[in-house]
Amino acid sequence: AKASGGNTYRFFTQEMNLRISERVTLENNLRRALDSDEIFVHYQPQTDARKQRLVGFEALVRWQHPELGIIPPTRFIPVAEESCLISQIGERVLREACQQNRRWQDMGLPPVVMAVNLSAVQLRQPDLAQRVGAILTETGLDARWLELEITESAFIHDTDRIIDVLQELQAIGIKLSVDDFGTGYSSLGYLKRLPFDRIKIDQSFVRDLPDDADDIAIVRAIIAIAASLQKEVIAEGVEQAIQRDFLLELGCDLMQGYHFGRPADAASAEAMLRTMRR
Ligand code: C2E
Ligand code: CA
Ligand code: CA
Ligand code: CA
Numbered sequence: 001a002k003a004s005g006g007n008t009y010r011f012f013t014q015e016m017n018l019r020i021s022e023r024v025t026l027e028n029n030l031r032r033a034l035d036s037d038e039i040f041v042h043y044q045p046q047t048d049a050r051k052q053r054l055v056g057f058e059a060l061v062r063w064q065h066p067e068l069g070i071i072p073p074t075r076f077i078p079v080a081e082e083s084c085l086i087s088q089i090g091e092r093v094l095r096e097a098c099q100q101n102r103r104w105q106d107m108g109l110p111p112v113v114m115a116v117n118l119s120a121v122q123l124r125q126p127d128l129a130q131r132v133g134a135i136l137t138e139t140g141l142d143a144r145w146l147e148l149e150i151t152e153s154a155f156i157h158d159t160d161r162i163i164d165v166l167q168e169l170q171a172i173g174i175k176l177s178v179d180d181f182g183t184g185y186s187s188l189g190y191l192k193r194l195p196f197d198r199i200k201i202d203q204s205f206v207r208d209l210p211d212d213a214d215d216i217a218i219v220r221a222i223i224a225i226a227a228s229l230q231k232e233v234i235a236e237g238v239e240q241a242i243q244r245d246f247l248l249e250l251g252c253d254l255m256q257g258y259h260f261g262r263p264a265d266a267a268s269a270e271a272m273l274r275t276m277r278r
Pocket of ligand 4: 180
């Protein structure tokens with residue numbers, strides 16, 4: 001083990017260099033991609049499983065690189081967050097998602113809520129509410145049809161300032177939801193202090209339902225907290241009918257996951273809206 005120490009070290013620094021250069025390349029590529037049509041949006045249905053009814057979509061960013069193919073958001077969002085490209089990407093997705101939702105309404109399709117992810121970096125912009133408000137005005141979408149999803153880990157720092165920004169967003173009439181609930185190491189206290197409408201149960205707690213006793217306990221507890229704080233609750237990552245049935249039994253009606261539909265382009269999402277039960 002001792003003899004291989006030097007090699008291990010050399011391997012490690014090489015790999016680090018590779019990662020840094022890969023990161024820079026990715027960042028440069030991303031900057032260029034923003035000026036092209038490589039960045040676009042897919043939509044995943046959110047369903048009321050009890051009423052068997054579509055209630056909304058989550059907008060998820062996609063990057064189709066001409067040579068590298070599809071680059072998943074889990075790879076480029078962190079790079080974008082470190083290079084201040086995230087605001088541009090975030091606003092691009094927001095504008096496109098609002099525009100799309102308004103277009104569907106103009107076609108006379110049943111109105112649904114469009115959920116858009118907000119990065120912790122965007123949340124720290126003091127003029128965020130004005131920027132979002134401007135996009136609503138520009139696209140003509142009424143604020144009640146927009147929801148912003150914010151991961152729990154975003155509230156750890158600058159909580160007081162974040163409360164101000166969230167209150168401004170809520171004052172405009174936008175809905176707010178806590179994403180990835182239960183994964184952020186933060187205290188439950190913020191649920192009381194922050195003006196949230198909805199909690200999203202992270203898919204890691206849903207994956208092993210109904211077999212894993214710990215996950216059952218956690219999901220049950222989250223549903224109970226949401227009910228007593230009078231917040232909506234939605235489960236993510238529902239892939240199987242057995243998970244759906246179990247969640248319904250626990251009293252969680254709203255669901256999102258491959259069982260109901262994968263993220264898909266605007267045309268497929270529109271087709272879902274057309275066949276939707278009214
Ligand atoms: P997220 O916000 O938690 O989004 C849910 C992710 O789970 C999506 O991955 C979605 O495709 C995936 N998913 C949905 N249903 C299922 C299921 O039944 N099973 C499994 N295994 N996965 C499911 P995606 O699109 O790759 O996005 C990953 C993450 O990237 C998102 O997690 C979000 O944190 C981030 N992201 C995506 N779009 C944006 C965006 O426009 N802005 C920001 N700031 N972040 C974004
Ligand atoms: Ca989300
Ligand atoms: Ca999530
Ligand atoms: Ca996530």
